[in-house]
Amino acid sequence: MTSFKFDNSYANLPEAFCRSCSPTAVAAPELISLNTSLATELGLDLHGLDAGALARIFSGNQLLTGSQPVATVYAGHQFGGFNPQLGDGRAILLGEIVDIHGRRRDVQLKGAGRTPYSRGGDGRSPLGPVIREYLISEAMHALGVPTTRALAAVVSGENVYRDEALPGAILTRVAASHIRVGTFEFFAARGDMENLRRLADYVIDRHYPAARDSDNPYLGLLNAVTDNQVALIAQWMSIGFIHGVMNTDNVLVSGETVDYGPCAFMDAYHPQTVFSSIDRRGRYAYQMQPAICQWNMARFAESLVPLLDDQQDNALAMATEVIRSMMPRYEQAWLAHMRAKLGLYTEQSSDKQLVDDLLAAMDASEVDFTLLFRSLCDAVENPLQAAAPAQLFASPRDWLGWAERWAARLAAETQYASERAQRMRSINPAVIPRNHRVQQAIDKATQSGDFSDFERLKRVLATPYEDHPADDPWLGPPPAGEKVCQTFCGT
Incomplete structure (x- = not known):
């Protein structure tokens, strides 16, 4: 029997953390896609397995030797309201694998059937959300953003019933x-200090071992997790990514992006942009993401307060100091990304105003976020003569006024223009998963079983910093009639 060399640790924690739960077999699984490069990275031996065998494995129909499947429990603040028990309602953790680089990785099935935490749901996933998560999570990885990865996708041969079959x-x-x-x-909401401490120790050992050597390991954990979240959100903002549902149950303490339901990339730059169909008040709009990150980390800090110090006042002071320091750290991380996107590698006090003024002009002219920054890679050699970015603005004057200031700022840099342009092309993507193309791939797959657009997107999104001349007309912003203004949760 095929083995993935599972080396499980979370499943061996007490029952309060997770419940044993096997996938529910499906009728006729068929493999859509296997991420062979990720499989190699994980050290998986798939030699000799045909598509049928792979479909059985990645549907959960065949349980591999060494797997200890469980559904994990958690709580969460959802749109600001606390739900004391959520958990994996349609996800089953098959186990952990230590990859070829020595990193421990979870392998999880989504849509594998009911679990003890399904809360009346069917535990299944429609094909559309699977395609969306596969494409966008792998695109994020190629963009260099910490993220969960897609190893495989399988159609079940069964219908899932939502508003329709x-x-x-x-x-x-x-x-x-x-x-x-x-x-x-x-655990914090239940006052279960024993398991709260056990969880914190587990996370320190698995993700942040350096915290163990600090004077206060749990304060070290809080600092490390907030540092990773600050860095992650700054990256999201620098590429125009909107998560759409930044609930605390969708925030991984490892610092990876997770759950690609109502997410999307902006086309035209508007800081108030919202895509999620259920975010009617704009809580998770693009411009809100840094503040929501801080809010989520405040909830994390509250959970850790009992571990930080025996004196509650001292513990609260420690936690508050960390949370208050987040926005200055975010501004620094975000500005570093934006400087790099503009080809600036030294720091001047006027840089933030330069960035802010460009974004304001983009907002006023509805300039495409990705196209503008990619066009700067060529414009950097002669900003005042650059036609491509100028054409994106409603008035050329809007571009030229800013370009004069940018050119003056570039004069303070020491790199050759060609070197700067090359570096900028490794930071400003030429390709993102455009919402209308992702939806087009979903529609073709769900309506007629045509995965050609899915395969095409997989190919181009794997190299987002390279130009794709043959695909240029297909990769650009959507025509007015093809704009996707709402995205939906997979459940």
Whole structure:
């Protein structure tokens, strides 16, 4: 029997953390896609397995030797309201694998059937959300953003019933771990200090071993997790990514992006942009993401307060100091990204105003976020003569006024223009998963079983910093009639 050399640790924690739960077999699984490069990275031996065998494995129909499948429990603040118990309602953790680089990775099935935490749901996933998560999570990885990964996708051969009958599918997801801020909230809300401490110790040992050597390991944990979240959100903002549902149960303490339901990339730059169909008040709009990150980390800090110090006042002071320091750290991280996107590698006090003024002009002219920054890679050699970015603005004057200031700022840099342009092309993507193309791939797959657009997107999104001349007309912003203004949760 095929083995993935599972080396499980989370499944061996007490029952309060997770419940044994096997996938529910599906009728006729068929492999849509296998991420062979990720499989190699994980050290998986798939030699000699045909598509049918792979479909059985990645649907959960065949349970591999060494797997200890469990559903994990957690709580969460959802749109600001606390739910004391959530958990894996349609996800099953098959186990952990130590990859070829020595990193421990979770292997999880999404859409594999009911679990003890399904809360009346069917535990299944339609095909559309599986395609969306596969494409966008792998695009994020190629962009250099910490993220969960897609190892495989399988159609189930069964329908899933939402507003209508839809083809079902199962995604195999890989993560550094699936431990969430909501996992800490679950134990803290119950006053279960023994398991809260056990969880914190487990996370320190698995993700942040350096914290163990600090004077206060749990304060070290809080600092490390907030540092990673600050860095992650700054990256999201620098590429125009909107998560759409930044609930605390969707925040991994490892610092990876997780759950690609109502997410999207901006086309035209508007800081108020919202895509999620359920975010009616704009809580998770693009411009809100840094503040929501701080809010989520405040919930994490509250959960850790009992571990920080025996004196509550001291513990609260420690936690508050960390949370208050987040926005200055975020501004520094974000500005570093934006400087790099503009080809600036030294620092001047006027840089933030230069960036802010460009974004304001983009907002006023509805300039495409990705196209503008990619066009700067060529414009950097002669900003005042650059036609491509000028054409994106409603008035050339809007571009020229800013370009004069940019040219003056570039004069303070020491790199050759060609070297600067090359570096900028490694930072400003030429390709993102455009919402209308992702939806087009979903529609073709669900309506007629045509995965050609899915395969095409997989190919171009794997190299987002390279130009794709043959695909240029297909990769650009959407025509007015093809704009996708809403995205939906997979459940």
